Amino acid sequence: DAGVIQSPRHEVTEMGQEVTLRCKPISGHNSLFWYRQTMMRGLELLIYFNNNVPIDDSGMPEDRFSAKMPNASFSTLKIQPSEPRDSAVYFCASSRSSGGTGELFFGEGSRLTVL
Amino acid sequence: QQQVKQSPQSLIVQKGGISIINCAYENTAFDYFPWYQQFPGKGPALLIAIRPDVSEKKEGRFTISFNKSAKQFSLHIMDSQPGDSATYFCAATGGGTYKYIFGTGTRLKVLA
Secondary structure, rough: OOOOOOEEEEEEEEOOOEEEEEEEOOOOOEEEEEEEEEEOOEEEEEEEEEOOOOEEOOOOOOEEEEEEEEEEOOOOOEEEOOOOOOEEEEEEEOOOOOOOOOOOOOOOOOEEEOO | OOOOOEOOEEEEEOOOOOEEEEEEEEOOOOEEEEEEEOOOOOEEEEEEEEOOOOOOOOOOEEEEEEOOOOEEEEEHHHHHHHHEEEEEEEEEEEOEEEEEEOOOOEEEEEEO
């Protein structure tokens, strides 16, 4: 069974450009999370979807960030316009449980570098 | 009240030694405490988890010790191997919340 699939694995872009990160969760999982990982701040939860509905986006840093989940098998995280401080590894994770105690399955991440 | 404090930040252990990583939480409503292991270039993966109704859980060389009264839990890696070199994150969740609160991570290096 395939795990969480993220693309692209690496993205280098220039400040001001739009960045779109993609995620395919594990089939049958009803919860999807986007995390950002940096050395300074560790793993930060950006947004949480349950059954394709955004439940909590309080971790989204600014209006430049947006996320969508049009169906159960696809989600995107978009940054527009991108800034150098957005450089980080972005992880998508999915879970079978919506109650908070299910195992989180992480993708391999998308490493974003904004010049 | 949502923090999980993890220490040490980094750890170097000789092959065959014991690695110990500690975490402390504040929210007494948490009822699920997983440890995640992350290798360079990979996403975190669940290593072992415990619920507060037990004080210890062992899986192979990995043991979680849980102290509910002190609100602390720790990961012990027995007979540490170079292949255990990774970053370890503790986390806490539950009590009706979907949010995992992650510790800041411990970078473990096991010397051959």
